[in-house]
Amino acid sequence: MLSCLTDLNGIEFSLPSVLKACGRSRSLEEGQQVHGQILKSHFQFDPFVSNSLIRMYMELDEIEMARMVFDKMLERDVISWNSMITGYLSAGEIELARVLFNEMPERDIVSCNAMIDGYGKFGKCELAEEVFRMMNDKDVVSWTSMISAYVLNHRPREALDFFREMLSVGVRPDAPAIVSVLSAISDLGFVEEGKWIHTHISKNKIELSNGFIASALIDMYAKCGHIENAYHVFRYVSHRRNIGDWNALISGLSTHGLGQDALEVFLDMERMGIEPNEITFIGLLSACSHGGMVDEGQYYFKIMQEKYNIVPKIQHYGCMIDLYGRAGRFEDALGVIQNMPMEADVLAWKAILSASMKHGNAAIGENAALKAMDSAPEDSSSYVLLSNIYAKARRWDDVAKVRLLMKERGVKKIPGCSSILVNGKVHGFLARKEMDIEFSGEVLLKIDEVVAKLKLEGYEPDLTQVLLDIEEEGKRSLLCLHSEKMALAFGLINIRNGAPIHIVKNLRICCDCHSFIKLVSRVYSRRIVVRDQNRFHHFENGSCSCKEYWWRFEVESF
Known part of the structure; x- marks a missing residue:
C-alpha cells in the first residue's frame, strides 16, 4: 500500500483514498505509517488530507489521535468540525461533541443534524429540539431526526406532533420519517392516526415497499388491535414482500393470541422459499408460548438451529423459558436457563417468577425474584411479583420487608x-x-x-x-x-x-x-x-x- 506514496507528485490526491481504505479495513498500523509519511512530506497542512486523517482515526476508534490531528490543523473548515463531532457522537462521547459544537465558528445543516441525532440517541430530546429550533434551514433529515428522537425515547405524542408540523410547513416526509411516526402510533395504540398516515401514503403515491413502510404499517395495525388491516396490507404487497413484512405479521398474530395462524403464515413463507431469520423465530416461539403450544415450540426451536443454522440468542431462550413456565413445567424452564451459553437476563427470571406466582411455587419464585433483582435492581415489577407471592401466602412480614427494600433502593412501582x-x-x-x-x-x-x-x-x-x-x-x-x-x-x-x-x-x-x-x-x-x-x-x-x-x-x- 505504501509503495504508491514514494512518488510525491500528486500524492495529496491519493492520500485521502488510502486513508479511507485504512479506516474501512480496520488497518491501524498501516494508517499510522501513512500518517508518518504525511508528516514527513508536510501534507498535514492540507485540510483535505487532515480531514481524511480525522475520519480514519475516528473509524478506527482512535479518538485522541483524531483530536490531536484536529488541534494541530492551521486551517479548519466546516468538514473538519463535522468530522470530529460525528466521530465523538459515534463513540458515545456526547459531552465532547456538545463542547465542540458550541465552539464551532460556523455551523451548517450537517453539524446540526448530527447533534439532533446524537442528543436523541442519548435521551436528551429537549437539547435536540433546542438545536432544531435555532436552525434557519431545515431539511427532511432534520425533521426525521427529531421524530426519531422522540420515538426512541418513548414519547410518541411529541413524535406525532412533529410529523404534523413537518407536513404543515410543506416538507415531504421520507421513508424513515414515515416508519418512525408509524412506530410512534404503534406505541400509542390508537388506530385513527395510523389510518390517517396510511391515507397520506396512498394519496402521495408513496411505495409501500420503500424503506420498510409496509412492515411498519403491518406492525402498526397489529399493535393497534386491527389485525385484519394488517392482513390487508400484507396481501396488498404480495409480490413485493420482504422478510420484515412476514416477521411483522407473524409477530402481530402472536400478540393477538392467534398462534395457529402465525404457524400457517410461517409455513406459507417456507413454501415460497423465503429464508426466515432470527426475528422470525422470536415471533414464532412467542406465538407458541402465548398459545400454550409446547410441542410446536420445541419443534421450531429445534429446526431453527438444525435446518436454518440460526444460533439462539437470549430472546429465543427467553421464549422457551416463558413457554415452559406458562405450562407449569418448571424443571424444563430451569433446565433452559442452566444449559444456555449466556447468563439469564431479567426477563428470563421474571418469566420464572410470574409462573411461580400463578402456580403457587413460592420457593422457586423467591429464588427467581432475587436473581431478577440482581440483574435489574431498578425494575419494580420483580419486587411487586415477589410481594404478591408473599401476600398470597399471607406472609405479611415478608411483604413489609419487600416494600422496605424498595424504599431503601429508591424503587417505585409503576402504577397501572x-x-x-x-x-x-x-x-x-x-x-x-x-x-x-x-x-x-x-x-x-x-x-x-x-x-x-x-x-x-x-x-x-x-x-x-x-x-x-x-x-x-x-x-x-x-x-x-x-x-x-x-x-x-x-x-x-x-x-x-x-x-x-x-x-x-x-x-x-x-x-x-x-x-x-x-x-x-x-x-x-x-x-x-x-x-x-x-x-x-x-x-x-x-x-x-x-x-x-x-x-x-x-x-x-x-
Missing part, C-alpha cells in the same frame, strides 16, 4: 394506567385515581351501575387479586378502581352503542378485570379490545380471544 381514545382525544386513568378529574364523578357512578348489573349475571369480585391486608369491603372498593375498569366505564358512557371500545394498558390485565370485561361484552353487547403489556384480548359475547391462556399478570393493588 389505562388509556382510551374518544372523539380524537386520549383520556387516561390511573389505578385508584382518576386522571381526568372532570369526568371522575360520572365514571364512578357508571362503574357502580355496571357492577350492580353484572352481579345479577353472577359476577362476584375476585378478592384474591387485592394482595393487601385489609377488610373485604376495602378490597371490593380497590377492585372497582382498577384503571381498565375506569377506562371501560368512560367508554360505555361516551362511545356509541355498537362501536368497539379500545383500551390500552401499561401493565398486565388482572384476573378480576378479565372476568369483569368478559361479562360486560355479553351484558352490554359490546366488542371490547384491551391491549396490555404483552398481548391483546378481544372480548366478545362473554368470551376472550386468549382462551384464558394469558395469566402472566401484574396486580395493581400493591
Whole structure:
C-alpha cells in the first residue's frame, strides 16, 4: 500500500483514498505509517488530507489521535468540525461533541443534524429540539431526526406532533420519517392516526415497499388491535414482500393470541422459499408460548438451529423459558436457563417468577425474584411479583420487608394506567385515581351501575387479586378502581352503542378485570379490545380471544 506514496507528485490526491481504505479495513498500523509519511512530506497542512486523517482515526476508534490531528490543523473548515463531532457522537462521547459544537465558528445543516441525532440517541430530546429550533434551514433529515428522537425515547405524542408540523410547513416526509411516526402510533395504540398516515401514503403515491413502510404499517395495525388491516396490507404487497413484512405479521398474530395462524403464515413463507431469520423465530416461539403450544415450540426451536443454522440468542431462550413456565413445567424452564451459553437476563427470571406466582411455587419464585433483582435492581415489577407471592401466602412480614427494600433502593412501582381514545382525544386513568378529574364523578357512578348489573349475571369480585391486608369491603372498593375498569366505564358512557371500545394498558390485565370485561361484552353487547403489556384480548359475547391462556399478570393493588 505504501509503495504508491514514494512518488510525491500528486500524492495529496491519493492520500485521502488510502486513508479511507485504512479506516474501512480496520488497518491501524498501516494508517499510522501513512500518517508518518504525511508528516514527513508536510501534507498535514492540507485540510483535505487532515480531514481524511480525522475520519480514519475516528473509524478506527482512535479518538485522541483524531483530536490531536484536529488541534494541530492551521486551517479548519466546516468538514473538519463535522468530522470530529460525528466521530465523538459515534463513540458515545456526547459531552465532547456538545463542547465542540458550541465552539464551532460556523455551523451548517450537517453539524446540526448530527447533534439532533446524537442528543436523541442519548435521551436528551429537549437539547435536540433546542438545536432544531435555532436552525434557519431545515431539511427532511432534520425533521426525521427529531421524530426519531422522540420515538426512541418513548414519547410518541411529541413524535406525532412533529410529523404534523413537518407536513404543515410543506416538507415531504421520507421513508424513515414515515416508519418512525408509524412506530410512534404503534406505541400509542390508537388506530385513527395510523389510518390517517396510511391515507397520506396512498394519496402521495408513496411505495409501500420503500424503506420498510409496509412492515411498519403491518406492525402498526397489529399493535393497534386491527389485525385484519394488517392482513390487508400484507396481501396488498404480495409480490413485493420482504422478510420484515412476514416477521411483522407473524409477530402481530402472536400478540393477538392467534398462534395457529402465525404457524400457517410461517409455513406459507417456507413454501415460497423465503429464508426466515432470527426475528422470525422470536415471533414464532412467542406465538407458541402465548398459545400454550409446547410441542410446536420445541419443534421450531429445534429446526431453527438444525435446518436454518440460526444460533439462539437470549430472546429465543427467553421464549422457551416463558413457554415452559406458562405450562407449569418448571424443571424444563430451569433446565433452559442452566444449559444456555449466556447468563439469564431479567426477563428470563421474571418469566420464572410470574409462573411461580400463578402456580403457587413460592420457593422457586423467591429464588427467581432475587436473581431478577440482581440483574435489574431498578425494575419494580420483580419486587411487586415477589410481594404478591408473599401476600398470597399471607406472609405479611415478608411483604413489609419487600416494600422496605424498595424504599431503601429508591424503587417505585409503576402504577397501572389505562388509556382510551374518544372523539380524537386520549383520556387516561390511573389505578385508584382518576386522571381526568372532570369526568371522575360520572365514571364512578357508571362503574357502580355496571357492577350492580353484572352481579345479577353472577359476577362476584375476585378478592384474591387485592394482595393487601385489609377488610373485604376495602378490597371490593380497590377492585372497582382498577384503571381498565375506569377506562371501560368512560367508554360505555361516551362511545356509541355498537362501536368497539379500545383500551390500552401499561401493565398486565388482572384476573378480576378479565372476568369483569368478559361479562360486560355479553351484558352490554359490546366488542371490547384491551391491549396490555404483552398481548391483546378481544372480548366478545362473554368470551376472550386468549382462551384464558394469558395469566402472566401484574396486580395493581400493591
